[in-house]
Amino acid sequence: MKLRFRQDGPYVLDLPEGSTFRYNGEERRLLRAKLALCRCGGSQDKPFCDGSHKRLGFRAEEGALLIDELPDIVPGGLEP
Numbered sequence: 001m002k003l004r005f006r007q008d009g010p011y012v013l014d015l016p017e018g019s020t021f022r023y024n025g026e027e028r029r030l031l032r033a034k035l036a037l038c039r040c041g042g043s044q045d046k047p048f049c050d051g052s053h054k055r056l057g058f059r060a061e062e063g064a065l066l067i068d069e070l071p072d073i074v075p076g077g078l079e080p
Helices: 052-056
Strands: 002-005 011-014 020-023 026-029 034-037 063-066
Antiparallel strands (some): 002 011, 002 063
16 A cells, blocks of 8 residues: 655545445445545545645645555454
8 A cells, every 4th residue: 555645735545446444434435546635634525635735725745655564454444
């Protein structure tokens, strides 16, 4: 898994398409191989990115973390 910090944008988790995760007690499935999370604090859909960083003029450097293995949080998915 890779966690990217997009320049002037969100955190992006690169996960296999179809991965499942749990949010507010609801199981969800990724339709794409990415999950964009708010980094600017302005999203109306937190923790997910809604593009507010563009309107707000958010500035931040880019970067990335490579994660070889996730701990067993929830088999087959991610739990916040």
